[in-house]
Amino acid sequence: MSESISPDVTVDSRGAACPGPLMDLIGKIKQADAGTVFELQTNDSSSSHDVPEWVEKAGHELLDVVEHGDGEYWSIFVETRE
Amino acid sequence: MTRIVIVGGGTGGTVLANRLADKLAPDLKRGDVEVTLVNDGPDQVYKPTFLYVPFGEATVEEARHPIVDLVDRTVDFRVDRVTSIDTDAKRLSLQRDGALEYDYLVLATGANLAPDEVPGLVEGGHHFYGAAGAEKLRDALAEFEAGHLVLSVIGVPHMCPAAPVEFVMMADQWLRERGRREDVDITYTYPIQRIHGLEPVAEWAQPLFDERGIEAETFFNPESVDPDERVIETMEGTELDYDLLVAIPPHSGSPLVEEAGLGDGGWVAVDNRTLEAEHADDVYAIGDVADVATSKAGSVAHYQAGAVADRLASQARGQVPTAEYDGKTMCFVESGTDEAAFIEFSYERQPEPRDPNQFVHWGKLAYNEAYWLTARGLL
Ligand SMILES: Cc1cc2nc3c(=O)[nH]c(=O)nc-3n(C[C@H](O)[C@H](O)[C@H](O)COP(=O)(O)OP(=O)(O)OC[C@H]3O[C@@H](n4cnc5c(N)ncnc54)[C@H](O)[C@@H]3O)c2cc1C
Numbered sequence: 001m002s003e004s005i006s007p008d009v010t011v012d013s014r015g016a017a018c019p020g021p022l023m024d025l026i027g028k029i030k031q032a033d034a035g036t037v038f039e040l041q042t043n044d045s046s047s048s049h050d051v052p053e054w055v056e057k058a059g060h061e062l063l064d065v066v067e068h069g070d071g072e073y074w075s076i077f078v079e080t081r082e
Numbered sequence: 083m084t085r086i087v088i089v090g091g092g093t094g095g096t097v098l099a100n101r102l103a104d105k106l107a108p109d110l111k112r113g114d115v116e117v118t119l120v121n122d123g124p125d126q127v128y129k130p131t132f133l134y135v136p137f138g139e140a141t142v143e144e145a146r147h148p149i150v151d152l153v154d155r156t157v158d159f160r161v162d163r164v165t166s167i168d169t170d171a172k173r174l175s176l177q178r179d180g181a182l183e184y185d186y187l188v189l190a191t192g193a194n195l196a197p198d199e200v201p202g203l204v205e206g207g208h209h210f211y212g213a214a215g216a217e218k219l220r221d222a223l224a225e226f227e228a229g230h231l232v233l234s235v236i237g238v239p240h241m242c243p244a245a246p247v248e249f250v251m252m253a254d255q256w257l258r259e260r261g262r263r264e265d266v267d268i269t270y271t272y273p274i275q276r277i278h279g280l281e282p283v284a285e286w287a288q289p290l291f292d293e294r295g296i297e298a299e300t301f302f303n304p305e306s307v308d309p310d311e312r313v314i315e316t317m318e319g320t321e322l323d324y325d326l327l328v329a330i331p332p333h334s335g336s337p338l339v340e341e342a343g344l345g346d347g348g349w350v351a352v353d354n355r356t357l358e359a360e361h362a363d364d365v366y367a368i369g370d371v372a373d374v375a376t377s378k379a380g381s382v383a384h385y386q387a388g389a390v391a392d393r394l395a396s397q398a399r400g401q402v403p404t405a406e407y408d409g410k411t412m413c414f415v416e417s418g419t420d421e422a423a424f425i426e427f428s429y430e431r432q433p434e435p436r437d438p439n440q441f442v443h444w445g446k447l448a449y450n451e452a453y454w455l456t457a458r459g460l461l
Pocket of ligand 1: 190
């Protein structure tokens with residue numbers, strides 16, 4: 001599915017430990033309009049779970065979570081809602 | 083001659099200047115090396131003191147010390163403000179006194195508070211992250227008899243990840259001692275799904291919060307504050323009423339960094355271990371302004387200063403630098419007004435907080451007292 005998602009904004013948080021990736025995404029989403037598609041890249045395995053949890057809580061839409069390599073890093077695709 | 087310029091005379095810049103004075107003493111004496119430290123004021127401000135100001139246990143005057151008394155005399159200390167950095171020409175512009183050229187530059191400009199990023203926060207909230215804020219909060223707390231005290235961690239990353247947890251636990255005990263705790267509800271909010279970024283610290287603090295009746299709201303990212311209605315609204319769509327709001331405001335790095343193309347948000351993009359800037363040659367960053375995968379803490383600035391001093395000493399002598407920073411971070415965490423715990427961790431090692439005790443509390447106070455000796459390089 002992710003093959004077909006082309007994000008408007010890519011946030012590369014590889015190298016940052018939790019909660020860095022989630023905070024990076026939150027900071028960017030704060031300034032974005034509804035309907036913006038984000039790709040958050042993280043190699044922190046706990047962020048790959050925590051970020052989707054926040055996305056749901058904040059009422060945005062989780063489009064996909066794609067693992068690259070063998071846990072090398074994850075791409076988390078999110079579309080913002082009002 | 084090798085010219086080393088350090089910008090920022092806080093914890094990181096001062097420790098670095100003194101370490102260089104020590105390591106390069108003969109070279110400085112021969113005039114082969116010159117170390118210049120530039121700070122935008124004559125005093126260093128030791129921010130950990132501010133945690134105690136709201137509770138009347140310290141004054142903001144105690145947090146200040148003249149930098150000339152702290153740095154070695156072989157260091158050329160200048161009171162001036164750096165207004166721009168040209169990393170191609172290796173030159174800094176100064177507000178008062180022209181320009182300064184360098185062979186090696188170290189940025190140690192710390193972090194700034196950016197409360198205006200959240201509408202209503204400046205009018206509606208208090209903080210203890212600066213001298214004026216801490217004093218204002220002391221007065222507000224003194225008059226606060228009953229109601230809802232909310233401590234909201236808005237800025238991540240922020241200086242001293244322990245301070246918000248410490249503040250609520252100290253407030254809890256301080257109010258108990260004054261017989262007011264029953265009339266005050268305390269809520270602590272945090273942006274992610276647990277009460278602290280470091281999982282072991284969250285697991286350590288949660289039962290202490292439960293024991294003391296400190297409520298926690300997680301996944302809580304304030305978007306705006308209504309100072310008239312006294313309500314916080316979050317990105318997650320929740321609202322929280324408060325009577326006294328203490329916020330850890332959003333932080334930003336240095337505008338110099340952004341303008342010089344050294345990193346986003348004013349934080350210098352550096353190698354986690356060598357602390358060398360990624361976007362320029364012969365530039366290092368230490369302390370809060372460096373974007374590394376650990377906390378913004380004085381201990382981090384201190385250890386980083388040690389590693390960069392070793393690297394610069396090697397470079398000044400024409401050797402290949404090998405010293406690295408391993409992510410070492412050390413914090414004392416107050417868990418009330420008379421007990422504290424101690425944590426230590428690094429890039430590879432998670433912290434293991436133990437039960438708080440009085441001995442560590444006295445250790446923290448003693449460290450704060452002796453801090454000026456460590457900055458001088460005597461401890
Ligand atoms: C309430 C509170 C409690 C804390 N408690 C602890 C604790 O218990 N333990 C701990 O380890 N850490 C603690 N910290 C964090 C600690 O204070 C900082 O991490 C530390 O000061 C960082 O040092 P630094 O050298 O990077 O920056 P700073 O100490 O902030 O120094 C930066 C210096 O650079 C100067 N400067 C900035 N821009 C320019 C310019 N353009 N030109 C010239 N000069 C400039 C500034 O004026 C300042 O003097 C606490 C912080 C706060 C706010």
